[in-house]
Amino acid sequence: MAAEFDSVEQFRAVIDRAMELMSEDPEMGPKLRDADVPQRFEFDDVDLVVNTRAAREGEPGNLYWEWSDDVDWEPKVQLTMSSEVANRYFQGKENVPVAIARRRIKAGGDVKSALALIPITKPVYGLYRSMLEAEYPQLVV
């Protein structure tokens, strides 16, 4: 059974937490910053877009993101998915190549960079799941 978000606001709050987990993790954060791959995530069922990039000098954390397409950088990778797939992905329950083949995730741009980010972001699965168990248990899949 699919775990559903209560609202668009809740989805955005949860994804913000996922971004924070990646940005602040002492292992993942610096690696993502060094990889420097701006990404555009489109969540088509909730009509939201978040653009991410490596934090610049003076910005807190390792990642910076804005819930808008009106940003001063170009995404290198574009990924489109539903809120349900995003929730499964951050829990490590969505295999990216398989999801692309099944059209659960659409990838565009320099997709090779997306492939390179997969091993870097794997630690977020456990952190995200622990966060859900503590704060949003209904979203655990």
Next chain:
Amino acid sequence: MRADNPPGADGGHADEDRLTAADAAERVGASVSTLRRWASLGLFPTHDIANGWGPGAIAQARSLVKLRERGYSIEQLQQATEEGRLVSYSGELVAKVIGERFTLAQAAKQSGLKAAAIEELIAAIGLPSAAIDDIGADDIEMFGYFATAIDAGFPRDALLQAVRVYGQAVSKIADAEVRLVHMHVHEPLLRDGVASSEIAEQMDGITSQLLPLFSPVINHLHRRFLNHFVEQDIVGHMESEPGGGEIGQVRVAIAFADLAGYTQLTEEVGDEEAAGIVERFVANVSQTLPDEARILKTIGDEVMIVCSDAGPLTDWAVGFQILSNERPLPRIGIHYGSVVFRDGDYFGREVNLAARVAARAAAGEVLVTWPVVEMSGRHIEFERIGEVQLKGFTQATELFLADLADESN
């Protein structure tokens, strides 16, 4: 046999877990006078022969005997020792060369296995035949475990297969550990011109610190993988037809993936960079495979993958190709069929066929056979290539090019 209180290398007394010069000479296959001469030339660490012959010195003496057999002169060995090229590993790492030795008959009596069975096991493990003459207490304990397994009803043929897999896997681990220490610790010290005494000290320190970590890590990983494969086995039982197939045969999807134009790339960028590209390719495959699939082995830039279900494997292959947009592009071939499972590997016509299918694929393509098409979902589109005569097969094989289906379908 170990002496209770024997004279050591310097004529004194040996500590526990150290051998007399006579016992050491017998253990390494050299005369006492030879060992003493080598010791006087500084070919062994002083601390390892101070009160009897320690495990590090015994292992070092064995290496020296081998080097002498290969024609190296004493002067060459002395020079290599002075330069730090010949250093002994930590005594702890090779400690099992010390200790009581048993004849085959004694080992058979104590372990409960017949002598012939022990010989068969030693051969299956992949140990050199000389291991028959070098049986220690730990070996007998291991033979005892095998005797227990056979008594419990585990088929002898299956046990031998398991033992062959253990031998191959563990020897690969040990080989990699020693090579990695050599390449990343010993060689850099030599390159930096570090004094031989310091090299010996650092090597001893590093190897003695690493040793306690190896076994627990391997045990832990073994448990983790057992859990994974038990789950896979349970799922496989649920999804396969009951009573079908012969014992030792399994129906699996097999994929071969490699990098198109890799040989040419090696010519262009050199071995080191090409090896790095292969390493990233194998890591990408390993990091992205679905749960049901696993890498069985890699040979150069080629990866052999097995999966209980052709559907997810084909999905992965198509998705993986979409994510791989930089030269050298992978090429992937997939086939599904009944194969023989033996010694941890898969054999038979269907495996060969899968390899040939992959060899026909062009860069960026996923080529599959009809059984794979039948098991795949409608989100994948298959373009029929036609009946293709694959090398080594008398009958033509119908091949299909797999890709994402049109969204409108």
